[in-house]
Amino acid sequence: MVVFKKPHALSDVPLHYCPGCTHGIVHRLVAEVIDELGIEGKTVGIAPVGCSVMAYNYFECDMIEAAHGRAPAVATGVKRANPDNIVFTYQGDGDLASIGTAETVHSAARNENITVIFINNAIYGMTGGQMAPTSLPGQVTQTSPYGRDVNLCGYPVKICEMLAQLDGPEYLERVTVNSVKQIKNAKRAIKKAFQNQIDGKGFSLVEVISSCPTNWGMTPQAALKWIDEKMIPYYPLGVYKDRSAEKKEAEQ
């Protein structure tokens, strides 16, 4: 009996990510969810700019490459033109939380019926490890060699907390993938985000706290520990908004 094999929705192309990068895990989780929901034929993915810019090579479903940060805008267009398609975007923190903040906030406020997978690794990976809007206070990066100075550079953007203030979005959750248990939890969240779209509930965003061993200057193992020690205290995991669950509670 096969206990585990590569999901069909994930292509055979070798991933270009660095050794130990958790992008690959999240790619696989998305592909597993597409397989389990049986939606490969009608799914359209929107690839971002950033490390996952070549995500279109790795999924067997239709993919579109968006301009930097504009994935939710492209997804809005695809979903509105073809409401039967399942549309997801896959974006990093440079794409979603920096150049694409406007698109993210407004597609959430409009409650567009799309699924957003947001990879937060607190650094700009593809460009070589510069400070991102999500870099932690005091974090050493290429452009903050003495640590992020909050008086000079401001404070990190907490996307889930920020969007939870809006009445628009249906579902916001922050998960991580630094252990087997957390990976299973992340898959549950991603599956719910896709199921919400199938049920027509609206904007669902799953923020995945990820590692960047290369630009953090750590081994893959140390990077996973750093997530537990430094990132999760600043970015607490959990459900930030779930309107259907709130409605159910209110009815009871």
Next chain:
Amino acid sequence: MNKLTFRTDNCKGCGLCVDVCPKGVLALAEDVINKKGHHPVTAVKPDLCIACAFCATMCPDCIIEVEKGV
């Protein structure tokens, strides 16, 4: 008997699977270099495998296939 199959050429030798294996089945093959230039993972104690698939769950490159009772 449980069986592990590796797509060895795609392995990047990050070793995350080695760390999560509860039975110490896996190790990086220090005397082998794959196409990508990494030391790929290999099963050094395949008899101890309990097919929990923790390794495959943790693998960022999805190179491990796990079969139970073959």
